[in-house]
Amino acid sequence: LYDFNMIVSINKDTHKVLLTSIPRDYHIPVYGKGGRSDNVGYHGAWGITTSMKSLEQLLNIKIDYYVKVRTSSLVGVVDTLGGIQFCSDKSFYTTHATILDSYDDSKGNKLYVTKGCRNYNGVEILTISRERLAYSGGDRQRQKNCQSILISIFNKATSSSIITNYQSLLNSISDLYTTNIPRDVITGYIRDILDNNTKWTFNTQSLDGYDGSGTVHLTNAIDYIMIPSKDSVSSASYNIKHN
16 A cells, blocks of 8 residues: 555656656556556555556556655665755644654654754654645645655755765665666666766646545445546646656
8 A cells, every 4th residue: 555656757868857746545447457446545455566557547658667665665765865854834743753663653752843944864754754634735735745855865865975875875775665677777867967967857746636435445435535637637647748
């Protein structure tokens, strides 16, 4: 099950990256399941390939690779980088605790996120990435926060103090995620950054929709869903194809 889903579109010629977030409750047909629909977060119960194919089908695109990151993986990557910057437009206490490998928020302390930009360690970034109840925008704001976190990880990983030792960095985090991206593809992008002092531009978008109810969790149970907006899907598909 995946709480956060994102399509990363990379144009190596223009050095542009487009991040497309898909809300976890986006209710779309599950690939290969006879027209059955479920929230995107539960498509992963049939495996990463089903999740990819479902999103390909929705957006009429081809997804070449996947990266699956666990909560502990996010913490490990951020801590390996020495923490990353997160910027907030308000100060607040998280509703989740700064804990790992547990959803029992009674076992840890809540995190105070300050207005403005500051550096956070791995478990703090995990706590921020989980947060939605502190925002009036709910999961929509969480999607934006996760996009911001991914950009901060990229910026820190490609900073001059880190990227020159990229081989040791890749080795140190290699067991923190699962991917089918060949190692030579990853190192090819890194060499491009090193050789050309490349400045990458990030753009973001999120699929949107309407509140509703429908069958969820691979059962006939009825719960909250987000009904996709056809205009949002069409616009996102166009942007991905023309990134």
